[in-house]
Amino acid sequence: MAVPENFDVAHLGPVELLTPSFDESLWFFRDLLAMREVARIGDSAYLRTWDEYQLYTVKLTATDAAGVGRTSFRASSRDALERRVAAIEATGLGDGWTDGEVGTGPTFLFRDPDGHAMAVYYETDRYVATDDRPALKNQASAFPGRGVNARRLDHINYLAKDVEACGAFVADALGMRESERIRLDNGRFAAWWFHFGLKSYDVVYSDDWTRHGNRLHHIAFAPDTREDILKAADIFLENGIHIESGPHKHAINQTFFLYVWEPGGNRIEFANAGARLLLDPDQPVVEWSEQERRKGQAWGMKTIESFHTHGTPVV
Ligand SMILES: [Fe+2]
Structure with a gap:
């Protein structure tokens, strides 16, 4: 796979989550x-994490079924946006330009081969804190000091009918670089991790056993420390949130993790993923075998069965 010399896409931008339990989901995130x-338009609430430099991080939309709506990616420059749009159009999966929403400029819409709605944009308004001004000017807004204190969105993990096709698509269309992958004994990939910058992953595709298409495995938020994730588990326990797995440490990319289901049914991860940076421009992809995966996660905890079966929408 060709390795881009620089990244035309800077990072994962706002993600739209769909929920059949809007009020309860809003309570979870807020x-x-x-x-x-920061905004309420139609059936959607726009929500931001406290260190989000843009206006919003998650668009929460009331719908009949849980799942993921549109995922947005911020290009690194106007020229980079034009290059990515040309690359996306060459795949035949482009849907055209639209006006951005809530602070984002012109936005090009497209879909991945699995049907996940995506968008790429460059122009974006920066958040201006008012009653939530931080003490330090190198921070987007004041530390809230309540609940789980989600600092920023970290990554998204999609379920896909064809992991290889989707991985090849984000490499070609978005210029992503692969970091790690699981290859099954039958030669196919069970999951494939991709990154935009120094972080070891930003987008992941996992094999969807149902072959449904357009499903979400999870989105992940990043707190600062492992201790924050342990405290998050206590807070979710106190509030009746379903804790699915963890806290534990992933073998792949070494993330310390906790998985819960928000009230709408979407899987949400809290992941301390910043420890492992890929500084090496020639970083070889790390491939894990089926046998290695049977050893479980880093400290031996076996991967929970629902991790292979639960996704949204539920099918
Ligand atoms: Fe994750």
Whole structure:
């Protein structure tokens, strides 16, 4: 796979989550994660994490079924945006330009081969804190000091009918670089990790056993420390949130993790993923075998069965 010399896409931008339990999901993100609602348009609430430099991080939309709506990616420059749009159009999966929403400029819409709605943009308004001004000017807003204090969105993990096709798509269309992958004994990839910058992953594709298409495995938020994740588990326990797995440490990319299901049914991860940076421009992809995966996660905990079966929408 060709390795881009620089990254045309800077990072994962806002993600739209769909929920059949809007009020309960809003409580989860606003009250338990300490996110701030910055806009309400139609059936959607726009929410930001406290160190989000843009206006919003998650668009929460009331729908009949849980799942993921549109995932946005911020290009690194106007020229980079044009290059990515040309690359996306060459795949035949482009859907055209639209006006951005809530602070984002012109946005090009497209879909991955699995049907996940995506968008790429460059122009974006920066958040201006008012009653939540931080003490330090190198921070987007004041530390909320309540609940789980989700600092920023870290990554998204999609379920896909064809992991190889989707991985090849984000490499070609978005210029992503692969970091790690699981290859099954039958030669196919069970999951494939991709990154935009120094972080070891930003987008992941996992094999969807149901072959449904357009499903979400999880989105992940990053707190500062492992201790924050342990405290998050206590907060979710106190508030009746389903804890699915963890806290534990992933073998792949070594992330310390906790998985819960928000009230709408979407899997949400809290992941301390910043420890492993890929500084090496020639970083070889790390491939894990089926046998290695049977050893479980880093400290031996076996991967929970629902991790292979639960996704949203539920099918
Ligand atoms: Fe994850």
